[in-house]
Amino acid sequence: MFRRPVLQVLHRFVRHASETAAGLVLQRSLNRVQLLGRVGQDPVLRxxxxxxxxxxxxxxxKEMWRSGESEVYQMGDVSQKxxxxxxxxxxxxxxxxxxxxVRKGSRIYVEGKIDYGEYMDKNNVRRQATTIVADNIFRVTRQKRKK
Structure with a gap:
C-alpha cells in the first residue's frame, strides 16, 4: 500500500529530471577541430x-588512400589529396x-573551432571564407641542435 505512492512520486521525479536533462543536452553543441599537418607559410601578424x-x-x-582491387594485400596505386x-x-x-x-615546414598540431565568414573582395564580390580559430597549438617537429 505504501509502495505505490512512493513509486509514483519517484517516477514523476525521474521523468521530470530526465526531461530537464534532455532539454540541456539538446541545447548544447560542439564545434571542435583537430588538425595535424605542416605549415605552408610563415605566420603573419595583422x-x-x-x-x-x-x-x-x-x-x-594530407589524406591518402589506396585504390585498386587488391587493397587487402597492400597492392594498387596510392592516391593522396x-x-x-x-x-x-x-x-x-x-x-x-x-x-x-611557428615556421614554414614545421609540423604542428592545432586544436580549435571552425568559423565561417563572408567578406567583400576588391571587385565588390561577396566571398565566403572558412577559418580554423586555434585554441591550442603544439609543435611536433623537433628542434635541430646547433653544433
Whole structure:
C-alpha cells in the first residue's frame, strides 16, 4: 500500500529530471577541430583599426588512400589529396608564441573551432571564407641542435 505512492512520486521525479536533462543536452553543441599537418607559410601578424591583432598562417593536411582491387594485400596505386586550412590565432599569449616560433615546414598540431565568414573582395564580390580559430597549438617537429 505504501509502495505505490512512493513509486509514483519517484517516477514523476525521474521523468521530470530526465526531461530537464534532455532539454540541456539538446541545447548544447560542439564545434571542435583537430588538425595535424605542416605549415605552408610563415605566420603573419595583422591588426585592424580598433581590433585585437591576429596571427594567421596556412596548414596543409594530407589524406591518402589506396585504390585498386587488391587493397587487402597492400597492392594498387596510392592516391593522396592535400587540403589547405587557414588558421587564425586570437588568444594573446598563444598568438605571440605562434608568431615567434611557428615556421614554414614545421609540423604542428592545432586544436580549435571552425568559423565561417563572408567578406567583400576588391571587385565588390561577396566571398565566403572558412577559418580554423586555434585554441591550442603544439609543435611536433623537433628542434635541430646547433653544433
Amino acid at each position: 591588426q585592424a583599426e580598433g581590433k585585437n591583432s591576429v596571427t594567421i598562417f596556412s596548414l596543409a593536411t 592535400t587540403m589547405w586550412h587557414r588558421v587564425s590565432v586570437f588568444r594573446p599569449g598563444l598568438r605571440d608564441v605562434a608568431y615567434q616560433y
